[in-house]
Amino acid sequence: MSVPYERTGRIHQKARTRGALTDAARELLARGVPPTVEGAAAAAAVSRTTAYRYFPNRWALVAAAFPHVDEESLLGDDPTDDPLQRLETVAQALTSRVLTHEPEMRAVLKLSLEDIRPPELPMHRGLRVSWVEDALQPLARRLEAAELRRLAYGISATLGIEAFAWLTDIAQLSRDEAASVMRANASGLLESAMARIPAGR
């Protein structure tokens, strides 16, 4: 986020240039073309050199073009108390996000594996987990905190781009099959956790 270069000097001009580049990258993404710094520069009528000044590599560019949503909750207006149903809603939302934003998410995933890790990534720690925790909220009194946390992490781990990438690239499932396996995993994990809850609680 805080690139010193863009925080000093003629900030507004820089913001315009940067915006032009991310817009161009987004447009390329929308057309299914994996954007390159060079390509975005050309599309934005900005020189290659300048483009590289803003985005040192393509992953940084794609990550910046990532359409970021700041939704607090993925549950609708009238969420039930049924954890399973809540989780299914969240899982549906998460997998459909993966399906529609796959290129960006792959780019971010790749960035996250880089040796030099940018301090802040769109893929920060909380988002996915907090949505899942949100879904599991009705279980808060029936499970121990540690167990709940573990469950939330376990479920979240099955709902991400990295699982999707493995299922499609390596296991050779279709994109829809992969998404469906992910949702089934999420539900299955919750079911088995609930089955372990002592009757009294």
Add this chain to the structure above:
Amino acid sequence: MSVPYERTGRIHQKARTRGALTDAARELLARGVPPTVEGAAAAAAVSRTTAYRYFPNRWALVAAAFPHVDEESLLGDDPTDDPLQRLETVAQALTSRVLTHEPEMRAVLKLSLEDIRPPELPMHRGLRVSWVEDALQPLARRLEAAELRRLAYGISATLGIEAFAWLTDIAQLSRDEAASVMRANASGLLESAMARIPAGR
């Protein structure tokens, strides 16, 4: 596998050259460096041209260099018929593999996310899944084939380096916690699948 070039002519010399290249690549992998054909050539004191004769691209090299492709099964001499116990054995083996070979696996993961999709990544394709399928084998008669396949993929997806990387890098779990969550996920998925089996079967 059957590379015509290496099956004809001065086979032994070729085998030595190839071995030198894969050894070099393995060493790079062990250091967490995604090997390149060029780099392996240099490390093996073989000319670039020759190296490319053996491995037309880096994925072919990495595939050949990837360790431990040999084991047929992870179950010991005397496997039980209890699927859960079998799966726990496999999951234990897989997670401990991830723990000990993390750098190599991360390197391969990075490679697999490269823009140009590798046409074939033999080491990935079947191994993890087939080990899990092996563990699930006793269920073959109690589950439909499609359901079994889905379950095997779902479980496999939770037992890989990509899940581990997410759990440690993004969710900030310790390495041991991550491995433990992965194993719990695998068991949980199997339990919930078995709970759905009609009583009669």
Add this chain to the structure above:
DNA sequence: GATTTTATGGGACTAACGTACCATGAAGGC
């Protein structure tokens, strides 16, 4: 209006990936 600052642009450069062509030198057969 003149001067300084600075965002941008251009071009040269390195490095990696992959291909193609030709030279060389060692094995092996005779």
Add this chain to the structure above:
DNA sequence: GCCTTCATGGTACGTTAGTCCCATAAAATC
């Protein structure tokens, strides 16, 4: 010993990603 086979090496070419240095033109400042 000679000649053929053939594994290897060297050079060159084309592409993409990314870096670096220097020039320039447009703001900002005075």
